[in-house]
Amino acid sequence: MFNRVHVISRHSHDLINNLKKLLPSVQFTEVHLSDVFNLETAEIILADYDQIGPFIYKLPTVKWIQGTWAGLDKLWPYIRKDDVPKFPITRTTGDNFGQLMGEYVIGNIIFWERNYFKVKENQIKKIWDCTVCPHDHRSLRDLTIGILGIGAIGSAIGRALKTLGATVYGFGRRATVSLESPDLKHFSKYYTKDNVKELLSSVDYIVNVLPRTEETNNFLGNKLLEICKGKNVTFINIGRGNIIKETELIDALTNQWISGAILDVFESEPLPATSQLWNFPNVFITPHISGNSRTQDTAENFKINFQRFQRNEPLLQQIDFVKGY
Numbered sequence: 001m002f003n004r005v006h007v008i009s010r011h012s013h014d015l016i017n018n019l020k021k022l023l024p025s026v027q028f029t030e031v032h033l034s035d036v037f038n039l040e041t042a043e044i045i046l047a048d049y050d051q052i053g054p055f056i057y058k059l060p061t062v063k064w065i066q067g068t069w070a071g072l073d074k075l076w077p078y079i080r081k082d083d084v085p086k087f088p089i090t091r092t093t094g095d096n097f098g099q100l101m102g103e104y105v106i107g108n109i110i111f112w113e114r115n116y117f118k119v120k121e122n123q124i125k126k127i128w129d130c131t132v133c134p135h136d137h138r139s140l141r142d143l144t145i146g147i148l149g150i151g152a153i154g155s156a157i158g159r160a161l162k163t164l165g166a167t168v169y170g171f172g173r174r175a176t177v178s179l180e181s182p183d184l185k186h187f188s189k190y191y192t193k194d195n196v197k198e199l200l201s202s203v204d205y206i207v208n209v210l211p212r213t214e215e216t217n218n219f220l221g222n223k224l225l226e227i228c229k230g231k232n233v234t235f236i237n238i239g240r241g242n243i244i245k246e247t248e249l250i251d252a253l254t255n256q257w258i259s260g261a262i263l264d265v266f267e268s269e270p271l272p273a274t275s276q277l278w279n280f281p282n283v284f285i286t287p288h289i290s291g292n293s294r295t296q297d298t299a300e301n302f303k304i305n306f307q308r309f310q311r312n313e314p315l316l317q318q319i320d321f322v323k324g325y
Contacts, residue, residue: 005028005046008047024302054078143204145205170191209238211325218243221244240265241266
């Protein structure tokens with residue numbers, strides 16, 4: 001039995017406090033960058049990717065690493081494609097992230113449809129204007145929303161939207177899926193790259209949740225969004241900024257192929273002050289906060305995988321180094 005876990009994270013203190021409540025019989029050792037020699041005997045590690053990354057190939061006794069984040073951008077620079085780690089590395093993702101990111105999507109759609117962003121501006125100017133919110137604004141049940149990426153997070157977002165009455169379409173890399181399965185039954189239709197144009201032309205919102213891979217690089221680029229022109233489509237990006245080059249997104253906004261964008265992730269982060277995206281009145285920008293890695297969620301996810309590890313069961317959300325997520 002393994003009962004010691006090494007933790008290396010910016011939020012180690014709060015993370016360990018949450019872990020101790022869930023796994024009181026396990027010893028959690030906080031590791032600082034100044035004393036990483038402690039990792040030489042580590043068998044189970046819970047870590048931020050950028051902090052553990054430099055030591056990935058210097059862990060002679062490690063049996064498993066659980067990352068504290070869902071995204072892998074900070075890990076990839078340390079992985080040798082011709083010599084990937086032999087031990088499993090798992091991500092922190094699932095319903096917790098899906099809940100948070102679903103709330104982000106729903107909250108922003110409601111603000112967007114009711115023009116609450118303008119209402120806030122009016123508040124600052126002390127303007128009382130009842131006409132700012134259209135009397136016939138669209139409710140969630142009036143909307144069709146396409147989710148690009150129907151993994152654990154995308155599925156949770158789709159389920160939340162469906163519960164509130166929206167029609168939800170899904171997009172994924174698999175050739176076929178069963179929309180009768182519990183994880184996907186809230187999707188009315190399923191699309192792949194072969195018919196993605198049909199998806200883009202039939203929705204009111206495009207929500208990108210796809211990870212950064214070679215397949216997703218500029219996937220929505222090459223004027224693909226032109227098919228949305230005249231259809232009042234809003235683009236929400238909470239996946240990764242590589243889905244479309246910034247120059248091409250600016251073109252789509254300038255040419256009014258899409259009616260606006262709600263952006264949480266970007267090609268370059270932090271978004272440079274020189275970016276034209278800051279200047280569009282129909283663009284709402286947040287600093288990559290749609291699904292923050294809360295320590296209580298990270299601890300809960302770790303507990304589930306730790307118990308599976310102890311029982312020698314397959315770990316959840318194990319990174320596939322071929323697929324890239």
